[in-house]
Amino acid sequence: MSITVKRIIIIAVIVVVAFVLGRLAVRAGMNLLLGGTLFGGDFL
């Protein structure tokens, strides 16, 4: 695997994980204020 392919894969993984965590963080914050579960219902 070339260094470029490796780089793209790592960046893509970071982006996806961080994006999901960002959405989960908002959900967690909203749940704290309003009530709700962290998982279930809407995807993310």
Add this chain to the structure above:
Amino acid sequence: MSKKNKEKKVRAVPIGLGILIFVLAFGAGVVSKFAIKPSWSQKYAVTWSDEIGTLKSDLPYGEGEANKFDLYLPKDSTKEAYGLVIYLHAGGFTSGDKTDDKDTLAWLCSKGYVAAGINYTLRTDTNEASVLSQSNEIKAAVPKVIEAAETAGYHIDKMAMAGGSAGHALAMIYAYRDGKDAPVPVVFTYGAVGPSSFVAEDWGIFGIGLDTDESRQAGAGLFSVMSGKEIAPEEMKDSSYREKVHEIAAAEWVENNPIPTVVAYGACDKVQPFLASKRLEAALRESGVDYRYFVLEHSGHGLQNDSNISKLWMEAIDEYLAKYMPVK
């Protein structure tokens, strides 16, 4: 060149760049949660424009500073009669404004209804406003709203009461308690997360309903503020407080005016007790009401985690509006 530097050189993504990408993507995730709304929801919120109709703002209905309403009149003024939908704003009885629901009111107006948003005196540290006084203000406002619509040339022959949270509570109180005295028949009520009953054991999320002095004190305090009547901790113990909160307990008035109803509640609600909505559901069922009761199992007061159920709830509202208040 040292061995350490050689290792750094072969790293596919430098740590600094990785952290930067993580932070940016995390921020994008946060923003997307607020910015991206389900596509179905766009159908039920319309940006107001003169193409939809005429908006008359801040029409007075009483002496109080907050006693004002906005009237949304549809473009087509040639119909013989119109249905009126009143939508009351949220805000925990202490905040909010009729303009908060402008897109909802515009949507209703775009469907051909006369729509109105009514302000009511909000509870502050310096006034004695209560759910009871607010419900009485709404009762006083309705005839004025209808009068204003008639003056503008829109004859109202029936109406629906709706709202969100505190506004939903007030809408239900009017629909079930006062609906029979309305100038035109109240044929439908809808909304979400409005507290509909005040039975202490349902209000455990506020520490109320426990067999302790502290709990009874808390219950007496909260229910006194909401009912506008002085309730002593002893009355919480012997349940005599129930008489004092009766006037604001919409669920206890359903049989008085059992009209079609569509409601939604979050099972994890931290702001108003979900358990109280079970009493509403029981009252609707026992009174033979044509109703829909949606429970969003993963959501709280914002109905924020169950978009698929929210969609069904809005579709039911649309369906009931068409059924009980068809635009002729």
